[in-house]
Amino acid sequence: MQTPAVVTTVDALRAVVGNWRRAGEKVALVPTMGALHAGHLALVAEAARAAPRVVVSIFVNPTQFAPHEDLATYPRNLERDLAALAPAGVDLVFAPEVGEMYPEGASTVVTVGGPSQGLESDARPHFFAGVATVVAKLLTQCAADVAVFGEKDFQQLAVVRRLARDLSIPTEIRSAPTVREPSGLALSSRNAYLSADDRARAAGLHAALSGAAEGVRAGRSAESAIATARAQIEASGFAVDYVELRDAGTLGAFEPDSGRDGRILAAARIGGVRLIDNVPVTMSKSVA
Structure with a gap:
């Protein structure tokens, strides 16, 4: 049981993925914000079924949090997350710092209409622009053949699918069912x-x-x-x-x-x- 390798820069991510591609291997990506649980591991399992190489990104994305939300206290424990991923067949973890994802002067924001309207947008009007921007970055940085998202965040899944279609990003967006506690509570x-x-x-x-x-x-x-x-x-x-x-x-x-x-x-x-x-x-x- 081997802890997956970790890279923290886009250049390092692309170098590893590039080696896999030159060997003819497909790549699947599972974007996360860490604090991994069984729901995330179900996404990893789906990714492993889709491709022989699996990348998990761990990045608490500040642009999807409003000032009054829990960015500062959101659970972060990379060591524990890596231990959870060790038996899951993950090849690489991409764990960038904020400055790597949003370099000084970054001013581009991706907005998606259609499925982003209402629901979460009414309560959190900033949210989907932050999600769409970071997902667009991750899909292009990793250039994955497949990316896997959970159905628990169903509106987010719809937004990501629309994003990939509208921007002609050649990544297949797959979904995995919500994982629940015995009581029915969705894992989060x-x-x-x-x-x-x-x-x-x-x-x-x-x-x-x-x-x-x-x-x-x-x-x-x-x-x-x-x-x-x-x-x-x-x-x-x-x-x-x-x-x-x-x-x-x-x-x-x-x-x-x-x-x-x-x-x-x-x-x-x-x-x-x-x-x-x-x-x-x-x-x-x-x-x-």
């Missing part, structure tokens, strides 16, 4: 902030969304199902930012008679910790 680095009591109550978020999805599949109106879910989430002790049903493909308006699948997405705060989650509404398989 921010779960570490939860007290034991809040962690137990937080399971109500996924339970409420799953109930709403079942209701819509059974023919209940979206408005009624979402209203019930919101009330249940609030009853669990959350302050709700949003609970919405969107078209799963476009993140536009959901049309229940179209036969297209939907996605219920939510963000809510409990004990001062902001959690997001989503569940599929699989209409197409139930339409005769």
